[in-house]
Amino acid sequence: MTAATDSTLFPPVPDSADAVLEGLDPEQREVATSLHGPVCVLAGAGTGKTRAITHRIAYGVRAGVLPPAGVLAVTFTSRAAGEMRGRLRQLGASGVQARTFHAAALRQLQFFWPRAVGGELPRLLERKVQLVAEAAARCRLRLDRNELRDMTGEIEWSKVTQTVPDDYPAAVAKAGRDAPRDPAEISKVFAAYEQLKRDNSVIDFEDVLLLTVGVLQDRPDIAETVRGQYQHFVVDEYQDVSPLQQRLLELWDGGRESLCVVGDASQTIYSFTGATPDHLLNFRTRHPDATVIKLVRDYRSTPQVVGLANGLLSQARGRAAEHRLELVSQREAGPAPVYTEYADEPTEAEGVAKRARELIDAGRPASEIAVLYRINAQSEIYEQALVDAGVPYQLRGAERFFERAEIREAGVALRGAARFGENDSLLDGAADLPSQVRAVLSGKGWTPEPPAGSGAVRDRWESLAALVRLAEALAEGRAAAGGAPPTLAEFVAELDERANAQHAPTVEGVTLASLHSAKGLEWDAVFLVGLTEGMLPITYAKTDEQVEEERRLLYVGVTRAREHLSLSWSLSRSPGGRPNRRPSRFLDGLRPGSGSPAARTAGGAGGIQRGGRGDFGAGGQGGASGPRARKQRGPAQCRVCGRSLTDPGELKLSRCEGCPSDLDEVLYERLRDWRADQARQLGQPAYCVFTDKTLLAIAEAVPDDAGALARIPGVGRRKLDRYGGDVLALCAGEELGAEEPEDASGPGGPVESGEVAGSPAEDS
Template sequence: MPPADAPSAAPLDADTVLATLDPEQREAARALTGPVVILAGAGTGKTRAITARIAHGVLAGVYVPQQVLAVTFTARAAGEMRTRLRALGVEGAQARTFHSAALRQLQYFWPRVVGGDLPTIVPQKARFVAEAASRLGLPTDRTTVRDLASEVEWAKVTQTHRDDYERVVTASGRVAPAGLAPAEVARLLGAYEEVKRDRGAIDFEDVLVYAVGLLADNGEVAAQVRRQYRHFVVDEYQDVSPLQQSLLDLWLGDRDELCVVGDPSQTIYSFTGATPAHLLGFRRRYPQATEVRLVRDYRSTPQVVALANALLARGGAAGGSRPLELVAQRPPGPAVRYVEHADETAEADAVAKEAARLIAAGTRASEIAVLFRTNGQSEAFEQALADAGVPYVLRGGERFFERREVREAHLLLRGAARSGEGDEPASDAARAVLSTMGWTPEPPRAGGAARERWDSLSALVRLGEELAESRGQASLTDLVAELDERAAASHAPVVEGVTLASLHAAKGLEWDVVFLAGLVEGLVPISFAETDEEVAEERRLLYVGVTRARERLVLSWSRARGRRPSRFLEGLRPGGGSQSDRPGGLSGRGEGGGSRRERRVLASVCSGCGQALSTAAERKVGRCADCPAAYDEELFARLRDWRLRLSKEQSLPAFVVFTDATLAAIAQAMPRSAPELARVPGVGATKLDRYGEDVLALVRGEDPAENLAEK
């Protein structure tokens, strides 16, 4: 383990701060001026390194704390950075998200430059997107609106203007959402802006857009911001979007006092417009930059680190970069386990029982996580944990500070601090005040809402205890100030419960025990990842999941409906791919359990020659590109004719309806019902709803156009 953070009770100096670091972290902290790029692998202490760098710069007299701006991507990460800086004796340095920093500047300059109040920021854009779609006569169902809202965000963060949208998506091969033509989406982008203007509102991305416009168009505003901030630190730089980079460039001006930190192997947000290009091209932009590599992994056991390294070694590096090879620093731990189950219910039940056993043996529930690819997978685990009496927390659910009991507790604590109890020790005062709301040291026997309420109040009590430990004589007033700051930044304290989260939502977090569940083809990688780069990003997403585990890691999947384990596990499981665990609930089926048709779904080997399949298109049809077709070629021809006719009628590119690989998979599977068609890779819920009846008619040998005429 790395040296512990220096205690805040003793005065710190620059040398003391450096003494807490390993050699590479110390090198990063000493690089105080000019451009610096820190390539930091998972668990290598990057937050420790960059906060120590800021503290070292301040204590050495190189930085004025008020002139330092550190930006990251989540309120939680920014809050953690501020907490660490305070522990190192640094007050005044700013640690914010891009949006928070931009909003603060807009709120200050808008009345002075534009006049009046900043327009209202809408928390969700779905309602405005639906209204814009309605004005254009486009579909307004929930799925379409959600997809269009995501595309609006993508266009903004990539700085793709509506007039350029059609050209950009066509040139890049990007598929417009919801089965719409690029020209229709371009019109939607314009209509959406009109709706916002009519309502006098702006959205989340507009905060960055307006900040960029204000700084670019007003030299005095830009000069004032640059006088205020002279040193910049950007965390998670591999996730910067073109819009965020534009804002950063305007903050910098012609200076190069910039330290960026990131890991190309953790690039998992390209679908939102994020790109590792800025990180990978940093040395080209700043040839004189200092580069430091952090590879000592203090988070995970050697067993977990070995799996993480092996996973990336088989592909997944972003932009042609070479992945950082982590070096484990912790003592050995339990072997990574690979578990196969008969179906998803059995998998969820097994995870819940194991979690209950670990908690009974002394592991805190908050140190256990169940991670999965899509939010829709959470339901089975929620039910299984509830049945097992295990408390859980769903990341992405109701925000902590919006819970009724938390709002009430916050008000009571603030009132107590103002009424003369402000000097009381934080931990004692929190227990006393919250006991008036019914909080007790022991949890209630009942589950459900009563347990959730107790968990919320207990999180506040623990925060008081942690504050007392980290700050010595922390008072109730200090606790209330900490809660105010955390509420403003949405930086929630830890709630005692097993965490359920998608792999994307787990980024930046860590637990003692991690269950990676649902690792089957079609989910990991996700079925719509077809290009080599899309599949590589899915591999990086699994890497992020693996590196969340400190001590215990369990990877699991089920064989239901002919599912196959994720291709990413090939060559990693013990025994050349055999399972190390087979729970008793597993049926006696062989490797190819299920019907012949089910076995062909996202196959990993060719049904003709038996060779490994290398592309998503080959896996969809279950054969190599050079092997003879194993599908009904007559049906495939009918499907292509139908698709061509439909694409012309709707002015859509043919591949937007279905790709050739998906049509071949349909012609091979010969689905006779909607559920069977839904299992074909490339047929999602939206396309099933839109084209399902036509496709099933074609499989039956009927002409969809004639059927429609008869109706």
């Protein structure tokens, strides 16, 4: 998923400063050797920016120009900082600090707080939602989960833009920002939240930056101490800095201009958090003597993918668009991007799952495939479609790798084996590191061959297999470098360092992720789904600036693909719905048939495929026609208030989330217990039997025959055949016998590679 795979994480350490420069292209070499004065690197997607700046730091250190302890490299995620530290270590530049803005600031704040303020630093509040809810209650406001999230986002935006509660209404008006509630109400909640923090002696994430800025501004002696330690600064993803982070950077630097920044204005997608590309775009104005270097050689994507990315930005407007970089692919030609139109969302999900299955069967690792969407709520239908197609998946942003129970258990076992060494009976006959790791993990569920299916047992195996592959990569890297074979203790130390940086090894499974969370990652094959007006650009993108950020978001999605790129949309949300959607405006002039010559050349695109149900292109049924087309019906409506439904969860319930529920709670609990038992015996996650929303729909409808049960979204033919008897018996209040569920390879189990099973909306 990243530019450096696990098999290439351990190359030989260069034996000299000049050796650090080997393998760099002319522009990357210019970055690496520009060690004095302010430097601005404008780096397009896939152009090797991390490679360039890590080699710059390493070359400076190895050449004796940059003292390792005097360099601070800052970025935006713990994972990126961990990867940077790993690369620097392999380049022989250990001792350089690579941290996130918040981690660097917190470290300084903890050290200087007793001297600047006295006493201990207040406790850091990890999650602010609960305190925001309490603040809202003090203001006599009751907020649901979504409103709380929005309110929290507004408070965070205010703080990173250095806006105090009283100034919030004016600031939001000046920024042209759409407040989720009356700005005066948000201002009151914001003020109450700040007071609650003081009452509870806690600080939040944004306070870490604010307080560090305050200390450095008010205490020149402390500021000079920090500047005495750090003389050189490198900032990655500079287009994403907020005004508060920029102020902190200025205080760190102290006007010395020993600064190197790297960014791409065309990848600015976090303005809702306060990020702005203005600092990147104005860098030359603030630093007239700056060296500006452009990286445009794209080593990631094929000419077809790069052509589409360039075509997408060629239609952009605004200041960021004026500074766009025209990428030049350095790879061999690949397949043209595929555009597919589907009748409805379940059909789209099935088509994507089928194509992913085909790629895997053709030898493409599941971990090299991603399905990217605009909002997280779109994931559920793709989760179910992949499960039904027998395709393993992982949710980006779900439980962290090193926090999984099996990984924690494996870490304990590996640490124990490393401690006891030759006295551990598990290691008998296991001479090299990979053999030792396999031996230890065999007691935790790892086997040479993966288990059948794609449930919890397979998920556990995939996690352990990722550790085995990492051990193999470490051993191969040491051998290639001519070094001593790694020990089990060294492997455990590597795992500890990765856990601290949240730098997880690769897990086999198709990645499901939002476009925002996909930034910084890459895959061989990428499916961009749900590309319709109202979703991309999202409905609430009203201003030209907001719409352009949505375009940049799509650009980020396109540039995640190395070789295979599929773009798709559906004409209606639900089966039989009115086909009144239209493809995203961003595809106009790019997709074939959209009326522009660019559509015939951008990315070498071929024609638009019409994805019938279960069919991914290649002349399948077009739209809603063909022998398997559904009977057209009007849009689904709430059975309580009559409003038209569009949300997938509401479609399953046949009512609005906020409308009164006639839930049979006793039945719902019985259904949950039954589902848990089925999932446990099958070794699969509970949602593979029925999702929570489907169980709620059943417990609300209480169907009394197979026909009524089949009409509930999420209960199609296959699941009706498999589970219908049990569910109807539970609805009738009957007790179930102790029959075993059917084997996972039977009806409803993993499907053959040429079959596409059902989706959460309908399994027919």
